[in-house]
Amino acid sequence: MKASHRFRMWRSALRKRKVNRSKAGSFVMFTFLIVCAAFTALPLIYTVVTAFKPLDELWLFPPSLVTVNNPTVKNFIDMFVLMADSTVPFSRYIFNTVFITFAGMLLHVIFATMCAYPLAKKQFPGKNLFFGLVTLALMFNTYVTSMPNYLTMANLGWVDTYLAVIIPAIGAPIGLYLMRQFMEQIPDAVLEAARVDGSSEWQTFWRVVIPQVKPAWLTIMIFSFNGLWNLQQSNYIYSEELKTLPFALGQIANGGIARAGVSAAVTMLLLSVPVLFFVATQSNIIETMNSSGIKE
């Protein structure tokens, strides 16, 4: 009785202190966040504003950054008209990008996670050598390797197929690197407990490891989604029917100076999907954050 009373007193004291602190603290915090956010949001705000500008306002100098006098949706209408004009039906481009993005992302996340698990928690020969190679491979930019990669694709007969884009995305080293570092943090005790309780290797992986590193694989998903969605043109694809949405929209946007408004509309359309994906995944991360597995 007495103990619980004291506990309640302590809780309320704690809560009070938190409120006091957060009043001064959150003012500073918000100011700082807003200043920094202004830097990153400006290009996007500008793009959005430009997308709604009529032609005559596009030519103002200096351009107005955050305001538009007579907002119009003409740019969007023009965009759809241009889309309808394309030789390959536009839905085909959309399908290509959606297919490449989701297939590449899912396979990458699954294989990278499966590979990261033993690299973090098991012993097998060549493990450290392999991880060392992955770390070093992070530093290679795609330009240096694109020519040999093309030769590989040509030898496999994959040039001008979806495979040429999707399969290399699976082996991207950054996802594995991230995943392994996160799994390293899972206490061995949890895995041992699962084993003692009779779970098979696959069950341990699927039911214990995967939920523990949910923030990690959601992060990799964002990573991979973003990269694949924005894939504009690939060295390995020539047929018009296999080209991606950003490529097709890029063609529309690059139709000369008069299409500045349209190109802003295009940009907005393309950006909105990864941003929505990010919002969706982020809210998922927040939900699961308090469900970590171990009580010491």
Next chain:
Amino acid sequence: MKNKKRTLAQQNERAGLLYSLPFIIGFVCFTLFPVIQSFLLSFHTVSASANGMVMRFESWGNYHRLLFENASYVRDLLLPSLKELAINFPCILIFSFFIAVMLNHQFRGRTFFRVIFFLPVVVSSGVILLVQDNQLQTNMLSGITGSASGGGGISQFTDTVTDLLEDFAVGEWLITFVTSAVDRIYDIVTSSGIQILIYLAGLQTISPSLYEASSIEGATGWENFWKITFPMISPMILVNAVYTIVDIMGGLNNNLVKQIYNTSFVIGDYGYGSAMGWIYFLIIGLVLLLFLGVASRMVYYEDR
């Protein structure tokens, strides 16, 4: 029955190989193999002809040309990008960490801010590339980043500040310092997106029970930060350090990378371009190894 006879270690070994195999195959074919291939190509002169690709062995020729004959490679490309790394690397690491800690607090509009700080990642990989041929749009966007003579945005801001400082008749060095500082802040804020994300993911795997326990023992927020948050996040600091180095050195707006691209694909001298890439790679690799050697000793893992 056979399965039962294996020792635990053997089982682990088998499972380990089995789980990693798909990725290892993909990695070897599409990352490791091209890397080795490009190393070999860097000793050749590569040219395209009617019969396909012609390779002529050059031995160290490409490297010799780069390091001793073409003075601008080291002076104008290599050294500036190393200098850039030395300044931006610590700034990005620290900045993104504090932003992530802030964004991990419970407050209204948190998702909104998270999205905003993630935006540069989406923007840099998509739009800028998309509109690179569109002169007007490029001018507008680069005007914002202050890198070209476009109008508006940050560059307008820096122009105003420059004018103001000139009115006060302060020294030239102060003006350049202020304007370059603003440019740098922009650089740092916009290249922190992924790092913030990784830190956030790391922060969310910290068990709340640790904080509960320490509050019961009477620890302050400051102590919580340094004694719980910081050690628990230290593996992620390492990850971010590696990612930041890779990102700065390999990013598309790095002049050296642009030069590698130009040499390899515009001029078509792929061997020479590979050699450029490899010298660069060896230097970053060295930086990274040194850093990892020092830093991994300081990282805290729960099990060790």
